Amino acid sequence: MKRAKGRLLAGVAILAVVAVAAGAVWVASPRAAGAPMLIFTQIRTDDAGWNGGDGPAQWFPDRSRIVAMDADANDGGVRVLTAEFHSARAPMVSPDGRRLLFSGRRHEDDPWQIWEMRLNDGRTRLLTPGPGWYTDPAYLADGRVVLSGRPGAATDAFALYTTAGTGAGLMRITFHLDRDLGSQVLQDGQVLFVSSPADQVNAGARYLVTRPDGTGLRLFYRSADQSRPGGRAWETEDRRVVLVERGGRGSAAGVGGRLVALAEARPLHSRVELSDRVAGSFHSLHPLESGNLLVSYRPAGGRNFSLYEFDPVAQRLEGVLSDDPAYHAVEPVVAAKRARPKTFFSVVDSAVKIGELYCLDANLSSLPPARASRASMGQRLRMRGLDGLLGEVPLAADGSFYIELPADLPVTLETVDDRGQVVRGPSAWLWVRPNERRGCVGCHQDPELAPANRVPNALMGAPVALGLARSKAGGGSRP
């Protein structure tokens, strides 16, 4: 009898453990497949400062909030995910579909910071402790997060940072003086983002790509007609990049924008406008598995942006998904599992304080020579930093140079003739990461030109140190 009682108790205990475990699994499970959740930002239509354009009032809209809606719900009802926050925006779902990144502030006087939310229970944690303002987070392939940050409030310049998401320090990965916003992580692991000069409103913006450690920075897309990128771009399954462009084509201050697709294989020369036949304007978008797009759209003469499904082949809006006159519905994302991007091994070595830059022919350029110089070919390379001239180095006979320069320092380059007159330049701000080695075909050359296969003369010798007179520390890691 005693033994039977013991067995009974043991059985009950096991059942209890199993039940608790099953309950825990149920609680922790993501939402059932087949009913994907749409998540988007709502911005109050009575927020007079927000017009869907550019500028701080657009990046940090007061009392905005992030909401969720079942994709198959017919009532358009939403659930507020950020009820504990004064303002929130820029949602981004993790590749496993279980977590949500967003930018927000709990109280009106708080800085905007990056938060992560567990979608199953709504618990949040802060990823960016500190006084700066942060926005536009996205998950990297290895689970880290890339985001835009402005350490102080005195400037409109935003740089890209990465963080391990454990409350550990941020690592800055872009170093020019521009506003780097709207990060997106492509399937090949690169970070695609919008970069625009901080000192110019709505001008010179373009999409750049970089590896997650900030190396390999290069131009991805720049509109030929002065249109401006409208924020975060998205990659489709057929390897296109879809985005919103504003202005251009003689447009006035244009808010909202047009839907544009680029072939990822050749983004600089493959632009196709998807919304030619649609009046009104688009704010943001998200690709759907079906090939359609989830778009934030405002009809011509309409008051607010609402969510629609859009057929890019037929160029037709398929139907409204969310339309609340009190709110603009923008920045839609789908809370679903998607393929994890590829990872990279970083070559950045923080123990090395310099990087290297070499060029095959600095005189190979699509820019005409400056009038001040009578020469068409530069004889020397001049490098300038924020505080002035950093040094000059003679170009090799084939136009090549090989220099080492301080890491993470924005510099510009220009070629000069034998009288010191500028032949071409200055370049845009550029920099190298610690231990990075970057090669260029020319200066401002056609970005689709692959290098010729020859040994550059400059590589016959050691690199010339510019901006610092010291040799490489640490040595770095080589194959």
Place this chain on the structure above:
Amino acid sequence: MTGRQRTIVLATPGAVALLAALGAGHHYSAEHAHAVAGNDSASLNCLPCHVYTAQDGLLGKVFQERYLSPREIAVARDGRRLYVTAEEDDALLVVQLHARTVLDRIPVGKHPHTVVLSRDGRTAYVSNGWSGSVSQVDLTARRVSREFAVGDGPAGMVLDSEERVLYVANGGTNDISVVDLESGRERHRLAGGQNPHGVALAPDGDRVYVTSRLSNPVPFRTPPVTEVTVVDARTQRVTERRQVYAAHMMEGVDFTPRGDLALVTLVRPKNLLPATQLQGGWMLTFGLGVIEPGERGAVWQVLLDDANAFYADPYDVAVTPDGKRAFISHAGADLLTVIDLDSLRGVLVGTARADTATLANHLGMSRRYVVSRIRTGANPKGLGMSPDGRFVYVAEQLADRVAIVSVDSLRIVGDIDLGGPRRISFVRRGQRLFHRADHTFQEQFSCRSCHPDGHTDGLSYDIESDLLGRNVVNNLTLLELKGLAPYKWTGKNASLYRQCGFRFAKFFTRTEAYAEEDLNALVAYIFSLSYAPNRYRSASGEPTPAQGRGRRIFERSLTNGGREIPPANRCITCHPPPRFTNRMMFDVGTRGPTDTDGLFDTPALVNLYESAPYLHDGRAATLEEIWTRFGNEDRHGVVTDLTKSQLNDLIEFLRALGPPGNGR
């Protein structure tokens, strides 16, 4: 003590000992695996090295499969049958098109490469890559009716317009056999380029074009220059050697129907630049050579890649009968590119001669003539065009399948299962990984891109060292590597697991590293690669008199003058059989102009004649140059006392150093 107690007393120490032995065994095997692999991965185990890769015995039977690996296709003139070489099955497959089934399997020589058909459809000729022969196949009786010897490594072939002569590209002997089909004997052996491969007859029947895969010898640290050999089909003599600059790996060739252009597939390597980045085509680009006939005709190069997407390893090209389109198979991208030939002509006409170099490097041009990219199965190789021009047939070499592509819709409209094994063995999985470029950033290259047939492309690379432009290294073969660790010229890598692991991803492929199972499969495949039989060795294995004399020099301990050669400076000390390496590092005075160190891993010498150029940086174009130009200080063996004929004998001996069993 009861019997039960006694059993417990006796069994306990045994159990403890067994557990201890198992624990010690596991510890030992883990230590061994980590030491061999050169990494500390917790999931390493015995299976990849000792089980999955077993080629012989019971394990080999269980774990290996004999795949077909279709390579080239010939289409019957009535369009009803395909003839497909099955490279790993040593057979010619006869395929009935309407039923999409294999009618027959005809055994031929080893590693059949190309098949060509007589006009009457009664005879096929199959080049046997590892047999040095061509099989003449009676397609009525479906058997080999005759076999005739040609050069080493026969690959592409073509019949002349009267079908009296067969031209055979001999990849191993770097020449072209001109075979009289009536007698079955070679009339001539014409000097070709390096590693001749594809052969095509111009539509007027006057010219035969033969492509080469490897560069002719060029000065150290200059771009490759690869040859298209032009043979006059009337005189059967070489009339032109068209040089294609900064390109190599020209494999496929076809003519437009008018014969105004020949198209050849090619690769444009960037081996002279530091391998610091891939984006923008800084490692390899892939394209077409477009050749106008005549000595003064232009040789253009155009790329098939896009700015951010590369299509690795173009292999074959087939022009439609109406001359409007060309199909190109990209073996490393599992894809066909279709180009519009009129658009391509427009680009060429609009390009000034001074701009041809820019054209050859411009990644944006392809959009002007590429009309479609068609996804295929694994490793598309040889192409066959239906006589009516409606279909292109694609040999999917690592899928054991032939795809049927509609020329009108530019879609795959069907495929033919050739009947290979269903199961994908571990080694086959590695073979697919080796040949597929999707493990490099922007799919820029596959392992095969630099290691065709698992061997070497004969180039020296600037693989990022502490100073850019320094320490360039001669690309090494991957054949028969098992047991030859350490790897790399610097001996840095204790194992292939390390060589192909995360460092490979960090500094070469610049994207995600292979998953561990994939890495195991890749290494298993590389370890399965073997040399073709050494052509300098006689069938009996007996050395020639010159080889015998050379062997005595190789093993000698005294100079011609009777002075003793220190043991450390004898050839045999560092290059002992069976692989002719002691796997140790030495400085033998070969430090070159770009080197920061003179210490190098001792290379194996098996089938050395296939591995030009020589030395760690590829400075020596020939074996002779190792000593006559670069090693005349008697540090790399004692050679300064040798007469010219003695040096010739030594080299004859070295060329005959074959793999154990000589690959037969």
